[in-house]
Amino acid sequence: METTVCPWCQTEIVWDEEIGPEENCPYCHNELKGYRSLSIQIGDEDDEEGTEESMDWEEDAEEGDESSSFWAQEDMQHQLPPSIRTLDKFEESHDLMNYEESVEKILDEQEEVPECPKCRDFMVLAGAQEITGQGFVPTQFSALNAPVIQPPFRVNVYICTGCFHVETNLMEEDRLRMVDHLSRQKS
Structure with a gap:
């Protein structure tokens, strides 16, 4: 056979x-x-x-x-898509070896190093942003007596080092506050 x-x-x-x-x-x-x-x-x-x-x-x-x-x-x-790494456009005009060395030093100091959802490069922590009641409209769910999270709260702002996509996530204390709030809700 x-x-x-x-x-x-x-x-x-x-x-x-x-x-x-x-x-x-x-x-x-x-x-x-x-x-x-x-x-x-x-x-x-x-x-x-x-x-x-x-x-x-x-x-x-x-x-x-x-x-x-x-x-x-x-x-x-389907043709292969063009590079989504915006950084590649700057290769001729900037020293990207120094750029990447600087990025590595920054990433070594970060507690969390998220991956970019678009290009999978690592993201650097640019800072924090406070979300206040002004300009923020919380979503109301019938299952809850209150919004998922009440302002003010803070988010970490991350920037991708390859495609410069910006991503945010809740800071640790606000994550705990949200988990505590939702775990106390009665069905």
């Missing part, structure tokens, strides 16, 4: 000698011969030849290769 490993789901497939191997995996139904991978070469950007060879899947997508699976076609039809 002939054995094949599906490159998509990593399942070992044993084919009957009389029937022989099929074109598609019986488990995930993807094409066994149409598996495509992307090779990215790190090095000189001037080396265009290696890039063309490793990106031959784009040509297949343009030609409308009907033999590939749905997922492979879906991946090929």
Whole structure:
């Protein structure tokens, strides 16, 4: 009996000698011969030849290769998104090695180091902001006798070091105050 490993789901497939191997995996139904991978070469950007060879899947997508699976076609039809790391735009005009060294020193001093939800770089604590009753309208829930949290409260303001996304979260004392408040509510 002939054995094949599906490159998509990593399942070992044993084919009957009389029937022989099929074109598609019986488990995930993807094409066994149409598996495509992307090779990215790190090095000189001037080396265009290696890039063309490793990106031959784009040509297949343009030609409308009907033999590939749905997922492979879906991946090929979409171009890779541009970098969401806004920091990369400043590479020519600023010394990003010093920038990253400074960021590392700051991150070493932080108690919490959240990941950016957009680009997964680390976020630095920029400061704190107090939310007062002015400009803040709390949501009223019928399950509660009062808002989830009453102003004034403070939030930590974090800035992503890669895409500069700004994120906030409650400071520790206000987290405790909110948990205490919600745990005392009767249903």
